[in-house]
Each structure stands twice: as C-alpha cells, then as structure tokens.
Amino acid sequence: MFLNKDIKISQSDNNSIPKDLIRKTDFLKHSVFSDYQTETEMLRYIKKLGDKDIALDRAMIPLGSCTMKLNATSEMIPVSWPEFSQIHPFAPKEQLQGYEKLLSDIENMLADLTGYSAISLQPNAGSQGEFAGLLAIDAFHKNSNDSERNICLIPKSAHGTNPASAQMVGLKVIPVECDNQGNIDLKDLKSKADKYSKNLSSLMITYPSTHGVFETTVKEVCEIIHSHGAFVYIDGANFNAMVGLCSPGSFGGDVSHLNLHKTFCIPHGGGGPGIGPIGVVDKLKEFIPSNHEKIKKVGPVSGTNFGSASILPISWMYMKMMGTEGLVKATQSAILNTNYMATRLKDHYDILFKGENGLVAHECIIDIRPLKEKTGIDIEDIAKRLIDYGFHAPTMSWPVVGTLMIEPTESESLKEIDRFCEAMIKIRKEIDDIQNGNSDKEDNPLKNSPHTAKELISDDWNHSYKRSEAAYPVSSLEDGKYWPPVGRVDNVYGDRNLMCSCPSMEDYN
Structure with a gap:
C-alpha cells in the first residue's frame, strides 16, 4: 500500500x-x-496531525454534558490483549470463560451502583440504551394488556435524544414545563399526569438535570408517575455526578442507561465508540434485550449480544482500580471542581441555573446573551478566542441558545481549572474593553480569533491591537503555547458551500 x-x-x-x-x-x-x-x-x-489538535493530552476539554475525563493508559492496555481483541462475537461459550467473568463483574458492579435488579450490556450507545429501556417499558404494558399506554412525558430540560427515542418506540411525546430555575414544574407535571393517566406509559427525566442542577423534588416526581401506573426512565447521561453518592433505583427510577464512554472512562472523542447499558427494576427484567438465538419478549437492539464488548475491559479496569472509595471521591471531586469554577466565574458571567442551595451539580451554564446585546460578542467569539488561550471550547448553545455549558470533570487539577478560569476572566476584560470603547467593535482579539502563527509573523499586521495581545494574552502561554492551524472559518458559508481540500481530480489520473 x-x-x-x-x-x-x-x-x-x-x-x-x-x-x-x-x-x-x-x-x-x-x-x-x-x-x-x-x-x-x-x-x-x-x-x-496530532499537533494540530487540542486534546486532553494538552489541555482540559470543558465540554458540558460530555464528561471528557481522563482515559488512563492503564485502563486502555487490556483492549490490545488478543484474549479480548481477537475473539469472534459469536464464538462458542467454552472459549469465552474469561469474557463471561468480565461481563458478569461489570453487570454486578453497575447493578450495585445504580440500585437496579438487572443490567443489559447490549446497547451500543446512550441513545440505543434509551431505545432499549423504552422498549422494555412498552413491552411490559403490552404484556399486561395495557397497550393503550402510549404517552411519554418529557420535561423541556431533558436530553435531546429522549423525544427521538420515545417516538422510535411508537410513543407520543408530551412536553412538561420547567420553572425559571430549570426544574420540572410539578404543577404542570401533575396536571398532565392526571390528564393522560389511562394512557400514560412513562416519564423521561435527566438527573442531575441537563441544566446542571440536582432537583430536590425528584422523589416526588417519581411518585407522581408511579401513582398512575407508569414508569420513570432516568437518563444516566449525568451519572458522573451520582456514582457512589446516590442511585436512580433507590429514589424512584425504573430504568436507566449509563454512558460507559463518559462516566466509566471509555474514550469517545470523534464520535465513538460508545456503550450504553441499561439497568432495570425487577419487574422489567424479562423485557431487557435478548440475543439473536433466543429471542424473548423483546428482541436484540444491537448486532451482538454484548454490544461493543471489546472495549468493556476499559470500564472494568476503571471500576476495579478505583474501588468504592475512589469512585465516591471522583464524584465528589467532579462536583467540587465545577462549583469552584462557578464561584470564580460568577462575578464575571451570569451562572444561568443554580440549585436551592445556590450550588450547581457537575456542570454549569454561563449566559452570554446579555454580553451579546451590549457588545456584539457572542458564544462563537468566546469559543474561538479560547483557542488562543489553548483551550477547547465548552458546549455551545445547548441546552440553552446563547450559553456555554462547562464540565471540568474530576480529572482536572486546581492548577488547570485556575488556568481556564483566568482565561475566561481575561476574555471578559477583553469584552469590557469593547463595551467601554477601548477596543474596536469589529477589529478586536475576539472577533479575529483564533490567531495563527503565520498571521502573527506576517509583515502585514493591520489590527488595532498588538501581536502580543493576540498570541500571549496571559503569561502562562509562554510555556507550551498551542498554535491553531487555521484562523476563523466562515461557518455559514462553509455549511452552504462544499470546499474540498483534497487534490484535484486530475491528480488521481
């Protein structure tokens, strides 16, 4: 080749x-x-190619709701062992004794952590786990001669995949309102549960909420749904804020998926691979996905019985090396890191949602909309400017348009969190300079970011600010400065016009 x-x-x-x-x-x-x-x-x-990228080996990846924690090398090594990597998915059982021990261990550990009676490792992703969990609920209702139960209540604060999964199962989605702090509106929930009582299949919620808040009414929410003979699906996307501290099965959840590629350390940059196992309460055990050889009340949802089994050793290694105390400490650290960050940034940016105690969960949302109204600086400008500071951007415009959602995870040191906070605080000063008239509204470090090395050493520097201000806004960048390979891209034009960077067709002749 x-x-x-x-x-x-x-x-x-x-x-x-x-x-x-x-x-x-x-x-x-x-x-x-x-x-x-x-x-x-x-x-x-x-x-x-690697030097062009901002990855975890260079800086914190603060993507909210993504849990970009450390994927330790020691956890990754077993994936390369032929005993795991060279076995065919449908190999005979006598050749799978080691794998079966691994699978059993993971199922038992996840059951202990979630408080559920049974675990299925088959779903390949969180979205597929949602599908499998809702299939189990739907199959239970049909098996109980309650096939008219086809209504799924979903709060407006839920993950975006929730309504899609519900519709794939054939359920009708009814949205539930949230209050101004992002919590489920209990009055609206009760009203809709009463209205659709005979047809109510389930409620899908995310805990902690997608707004980064521990909702104190979660038990009451579950009780309301159970009183109508329906089930509660608790989305486990934010399970990193729960591990060892609380379990969905103990406060009213009936089924949840877990993202092993988030909470349990499987790398998921670039879109994969993922594993989204589900846990269920006892009365849903017989409705979890079955295998291709013995299809039970619900068929398979994946191409193999245990989904992406070859990467399960990563999560096994993580849980075994951490132990119960380590997992609890990781959860506490993830929450502490985020609250420390929110406390440092609150005097410079509006923290959009907080719990009743004034704290956030494992992620927080900062509101950029007021700044845009005053200065014209939007989330994209801040995201691009963060590249000059050597950081990947937080999650943009989700779950609220015009905001940034930040999740530092437990993996980051105080030094790195401070470095990110200092970058955000300095960026706020740059925004203030625009508002105060000290910087031009169009020709400023934010609007022109990121700045490439080629641009900075060019003989033609026609900006109203210094090169040093563009490239080295804080002194910490003097050690190991990241240089972006490209400058600002016109996203709208790029979305509408294909610009192929491949060689011309003549070069293939």
Missing part, C-alpha cells in the same frame, strides 16, 4: 469471489497513501 507496488493475485486465490464482484478500478490512489514510505516518516506524519 505504501510502496506503490502492484500486487498480482492468481485466479486460484480469488476464485471464491464472483467475477461480477471483483474490483476492476484502482484504489488508494490519494498521495497520502504513498508519501510516507518509512515508519519514521509515518510516525512524524501522525505526530504532525
């Missing part, structure tokens, strides 16, 4: 492939497949 050599395969080697399926065109003709012809060159090419 890398030596530009033509490989000839004799007819005897490929006669098992039908003639009409044998490829006749060239492949791997892009120059990238032939430019790096030694291992050293390949190593440097991969390193060059």
Whole structure:
C-alpha cells in the first residue's frame, strides 16, 4: 500500500469471489497513501496531525454534558490483549470463560451502583440504551394488556435524544414545563399526569438535570408517575455526578442507561465508540434485550449480544482500580471542581441555573446573551478566542441558545481549572474593553480569533491591537503555547458551500 507496488493475485486465490464482484478500478490512489514510505516518516506524519489538535493530552476539554475525563493508559492496555481483541462475537461459550467473568463483574458492579435488579450490556450507545429501556417499558404494558399506554412525558430540560427515542418506540411525546430555575414544574407535571393517566406509559427525566442542577423534588416526581401506573426512565447521561453518592433505583427510577464512554472512562472523542447499558427494576427484567438465538419478549437492539464488548475491559479496569472509595471521591471531586469554577466565574458571567442551595451539580451554564446585546460578542467569539488561550471550547448553545455549558470533570487539577478560569476572566476584560470603547467593535482579539502563527509573523499586521495581545494574552502561554492551524472559518458559508481540500481530480489520473 505504501510502496506503490502492484500486487498480482492468481485466479486460484480469488476464485471464491464472483467475477461480477471483483474490483476492476484502482484504489488508494490519494498521495497520502504513498508519501510516507518509512515508519519514521509515518510516525512524524501522525505526530504532525496530532499537533494540530487540542486534546486532553494538552489541555482540559470543558465540554458540558460530555464528561471528557481522563482515559488512563492503564485502563486502555487490556483492549490490545488478543484474549479480548481477537475473539469472534459469536464464538462458542467454552472459549469465552474469561469474557463471561468480565461481563458478569461489570453487570454486578453497575447493578450495585445504580440500585437496579438487572443490567443489559447490549446497547451500543446512550441513545440505543434509551431505545432499549423504552422498549422494555412498552413491552411490559403490552404484556399486561395495557397497550393503550402510549404517552411519554418529557420535561423541556431533558436530553435531546429522549423525544427521538420515545417516538422510535411508537410513543407520543408530551412536553412538561420547567420553572425559571430549570426544574420540572410539578404543577404542570401533575396536571398532565392526571390528564393522560389511562394512557400514560412513562416519564423521561435527566438527573442531575441537563441544566446542571440536582432537583430536590425528584422523589416526588417519581411518585407522581408511579401513582398512575407508569414508569420513570432516568437518563444516566449525568451519572458522573451520582456514582457512589446516590442511585436512580433507590429514589424512584425504573430504568436507566449509563454512558460507559463518559462516566466509566471509555474514550469517545470523534464520535465513538460508545456503550450504553441499561439497568432495570425487577419487574422489567424479562423485557431487557435478548440475543439473536433466543429471542424473548423483546428482541436484540444491537448486532451482538454484548454490544461493543471489546472495549468493556476499559470500564472494568476503571471500576476495579478505583474501588468504592475512589469512585465516591471522583464524584465528589467532579462536583467540587465545577462549583469552584462557578464561584470564580460568577462575578464575571451570569451562572444561568443554580440549585436551592445556590450550588450547581457537575456542570454549569454561563449566559452570554446579555454580553451579546451590549457588545456584539457572542458564544462563537468566546469559543474561538479560547483557542488562543489553548483551550477547547465548552458546549455551545445547548441546552440553552446563547450559553456555554462547562464540565471540568474530576480529572482536572486546581492548577488547570485556575488556568481556564483566568482565561475566561481575561476574555471578559477583553469584552469590557469593547463595551467601554477601548477596543474596536469589529477589529478586536475576539472577533479575529483564533490567531495563527503565520498571521502573527506576517509583515502585514493591520489590527488595532498588538501581536502580543493576540498570541500571549496571559503569561502562562509562554510555556507550551498551542498554535491553531487555521484562523476563523466562515461557518455559514462553509455549511452552504462544499470546499474540498483534497487534490484535484486530475491528480488521481
């Protein structure tokens, strides 16, 4: 592939492939497949690509609701062992004794942490876990001759995948209002539960809420739904704020999914891989996903019985190395880190939602909308400017448009959290300079960010601010400065116009 050599395969080697399926065109003709012809060159090419990225090996990834915690090397090593990586998904049971021990351990540990009676490791993602959990609820109702129960109540603070999963199962979604602090409006919940009582299937909630708050009425919410013969689905996307401190099965949850790729350390940058196992109460045990050989009351939701089993050793290693005390400490640290950050930033930005005690959970939302009204600076400007400070952006405009949601996780040190807070505070000063007329509304470090090295060393510097202000706004950047590979991209134009960076078609001839 890398030596530009033509490989000839004799007819005897490929006669098992039908003639009409044998490829006749060239492949791997892009120059990238032939430019790096030694291992050293390949190593440097991969390193060059890595240097363009802001990843956890360089800085905190403060993406809210993503739980970008450390994926320790020690947890990752077993994935490379052939005993786990080379086994076929449908290998006979006598060849899977080690795997079965691993699977059993994980199921038992997750059951202990969630307070549920049974665990299914089959779902490949959180969204697939939602689907499997709602299928279990729907199957229970139908098995109980309650097939008319097709209403799913979902608060407006819920995760966006919740209504999609409910509709896939065939349920009708009815939204529930939230109060001005993002909590479920109990009056509206009671009203709708009463209205749809005979048809009520379930309620889907996220705890702590997507607004980053522990709702103190969660038990009462569950009791309201149970009083109408329906089930409570508790979305486990924010389980990192609960592990070892509380369990959904103990305060009224009937089914939950867990994101092992978030809470339990499986890397999920770039969109995968994911595992979204579900836990259920005793009366839903017989309705969890079955396997392909013995389909029970609910069929499989994944291509294999245990989903993405080859990466389960990561979560097993994490839980075993942490132990109960370590998991509790991690949860406490995640909550403490976020509240420390919210406390440092509250004098500079509005913290949109807080609990009754004035605290947040494991993530917090800062409101940029008032600043945009006064200065024209929006969340994208702040996100791009953070790149100059060496940080990945927080989650933008979710769950509230015009806000930034920040989640530091337990993995970050006080030094790194302070570094992020100092960057955000300095950015607020840059915004104030615009508001006070000390910086131009259009030609300022925020609107022109991020700044590339090529731009900064150019002979043509026509901005109203200094190069040093653009590249080194804080002294900590003097050690290990990250240089963005590209400047500001016109997102709207890019969304509407395909700009291919590949070689021209003539280069493939």
